Amino acid sequence: MKKIKLALLSGGISSEREVSLNSGDQVFDALDKDRYQITRYDPKTDLPQLVLDAAHIDAALIILHGPFGEDGTVQGLLDLLDIPYQGAGILGSAVAMNKLIAKRLYDGAGVPTPAYLSFSINHEIKIQEVINTLDLPLVVKPACAGSSVGMTIVKAQHDLEAAIALGFEHDDTLVIEKYIKGTEGELSVLETNTIPGMTATSLFPQSAQVGGYSFSALLDKLIQLAIEENKKLNLRRAK
Incomplete structure (x- = not known):
C-alpha cells in the first residue's frame, strides 16, 4: 500500500512552543509508520521547506498551540498550498482563538456565557x-x-492588579x-473535523477513546476526514 505523505507541524513561535513540541512527539510516536511517510516541520524554521515540499504532501496534522498556530494563520497557508489539514478552517480558527469575539458571537446567538468585561x-x-460589576x-x-497561558483565577481583590498585569x-x-x-468537559464530534489538544492524556483523545477510538485510530480518522473534505472542496471549486 502506498504510504500517505504526511506533514506533522509542531513547535512554532508562540509562548506555547514547548507544549506543541511535546504534543508533536506524542503524535509522531502514535502514528502508524507503515501507513504514513512522516516529515516534521517546525513553523519557526521550516516554512520555506514546507512550501517547497507542498506538491508532494498528501495531508498535514497541525499540532500547534497559541497564536500563529490555532488562529487561522497556518490554516491559511495550507489552504494556499492546497494541503488538507485537520481542524477548523481560517474563520473558525480565528474566531475560536479570540475569546472576546467568541463571547460576542455567543451573546448574539443567545448562548449564555459568564458575565464579563x-x-x-x-x-x-x-x-x-x-x-x-462582576463580584469575586x-x-x-x-x-x-491558549493552554491557560496568562490566565489567573482571582479570589481576593488585592490579587486582581497582578493578574491583569500578567494577562497583558x-x-x-x-x-x-x-x-x-x-x-471541565468536552464534546467531541469527529465528523466536524475539529481538533483541540492532542496528547494521549488530552480530553479530546480520552473522550474519543470512550467512543472506541484509540489515539492512533483517532489520528487516522482525522487525517482521513481532512483528505475527504479537501477533495469535496476542490470539486466545489471546479464547478
Whole structure:
C-alpha cells in the first residue's frame, strides 16, 4: 500500500512552543509508520521547506498551540498550498482563538456565557468598578492565548492588579469574567473535523477513546476526514 505523505507541524513561535513540541512527539510516536511517510516541520524554521515540499504532501496534522498556530494563520497557508489539514478552517480558527469575539458571537446567538468585561492595554482599569460589576471570584485571561497561558483565577481583590498585569504580558486585550465553578468537559464530534489538544492524556483523545477510538485510530480518522473534505472542496471549486 502506498504510504500517505504526511506533514506533522509542531513547535512554532508562540509562548506555547514547548507544549506543541511535546504534543508533536506524542503524535509522531502514535502514528502508524507503515501507513504514513512522516516529515516534521517546525513553523519557526521550516516554512520555506514546507512550501517547497507542498506538491508532494498528501495531508498535514497541525499540532500547534497559541497564536500563529490555532488562529487561522497556518490554516491559511495550507489552504494556499492546497494541503488538507485537520481542524477548523481560517474563520473558525480565528474566531475560536479570540475569546472576546467568541463571547460576542455567543451573546448574539443567545448562548449564555459568564458575565464579563473586556479591556485593551491602553484602557484604564478601575479595580473597584470591576469588582462591583462582576463580584469575586473572577477569571482574568488574555483574549488570544491558549493552554491557560496568562490566565489567573482571582479570589481576593488585592490579587486582581497582578493578574491583569500578567494577562497583558500575553495580549493587548483582556477578558475578565465571572468565575463559574465546575468540572471541565468536552464534546467531541469527529465528523466536524475539529481538533483541540492532542496528547494521549488530552480530553479530546480520552473522550474519543470512550467512543472506541484509540489515539492512533483517532489520528487516522482525522487525517482521513481532512483528505475527504479537501477533495469535496476542490470539486466545489471546479464547478
